């Protein structure tokens with residue numbers, strides 16, 4: 610039987626499935642529901658010292674569906690961080706930890722570019738008994754106007770400075786949550802790790818405009834006829850998240866061995882989670898899928914991940930972690946490998962073996978275009 614438990618940065622989790630910061634961790638009621646359903650850990654909705662500045666609008670979500678099955682594959686939100694007073698959050702952290710002392714609760718925190726504010730929020734959450742922090746350097750909307758969120762995450766220098774403030778006060782593990790709205794995710798990740806953060810979480814939402822309503826001609830979500838770019842999540846973002854996690858995992862492997870990585874973005878099944886772990890993640894976070902289907906989805910995810918591990922005879926998650934990183938190389942190397950493989954096939958068959966469907970761009974043909982495209986997607 611595969612073992613799904615994991616110890617990451619000293620935190621003992623019964624399984625790697627973590628509730629990602631957002632509505633599914635927005636108050637004590639829903640956090641305890643997540644623990645009751647068996648989630649490995651919960652990261653609360655991002656909290657700040659002064660919630661009075663947080664004013665949400667509605668609608669604040671807009672969804673992208675497939676044409677045929679009407680399945681939701683993309684999700685934009687313009688939701689801000691928690692609008693609930695910090696003092697209430699502190700009471701709830703205490704109550705949750707009293708009731709679930711063995712379960713892992715991470716406080717997602719965000720503050721302005723001011724050392725005293727970061728130190729105060731760290732110290733007060735720590736006193737309330739949370740197990741670890743996730744610093745939200747990545748919210749793409751609303752907060753950057755106050756130089757918070759992704760305004761920090763997009764600037765490695767500021768990020769490193771803030772992480773050093775955080776690390777000067779934190780006595781428990783700290784994960785830095787990255788924005789994907791940068792060209793090279795390694796740069797802010799390296800800054801956070803250099804400042805001493807134990808782990809990286811990636812990714813937050815991708816800055817987006819989900820669409821324009823063709824009846825009203827208004828972009829969505831439409832608030833009194835107007836909108837602002839928001840953050841994109843759900844199934845559609847998983848390939849971007851996987852690529853970024855792969856890049857961070859290589860950075861950790863090569864420059865910061867022993868640091869942790871929490872993968873987020875579009876996870877909807879145990880198989881999705883397995884892919885993030887194969888690319889170097891210790892834990893995986895789920896946000897939008899819980900909003901689509903509820904907390905119980907973790908049961909199927911656990912079964913699917915265990916079945917995957919059994920199929921490949923992996924006994925522990927440590928054996929899965931990073932297994933597939935070895936299969937990334939340069940395009941130049943792919944060309945070399947394919948030429949060598951063709952040469953071997955030719956020798957074995959004793960004839961000109963030619964498996965390449967299109968040998969040069971000259972061969973593309975207007976009437977066979979879709980068939981030719983399809984042939985290039987097959988192995």
Ligand SMILES: Cc1cc2nc3c(=O)[nH]c(=O)nc-3n(C[C@H](O)[C@H](O)[C@H](O)COP(=O)(O)O)c2cc1C
Pocket residue numbers: 629630631632654655684686688689690691717745748786812813814841842843844846873874875876894895896897898
């Ligand atoms: C409605 C909504 C609210 C979110 N709020 C937060 C937040 O307060 N803090 C944060 O760090 N991330 C927040 N996120 C981002 C998620 O934690 C996650 O990084 C992102 O949605 C990608 O994962 P997913 O596809 O599983 O949702 C929010 C996402 C959504 C959809």
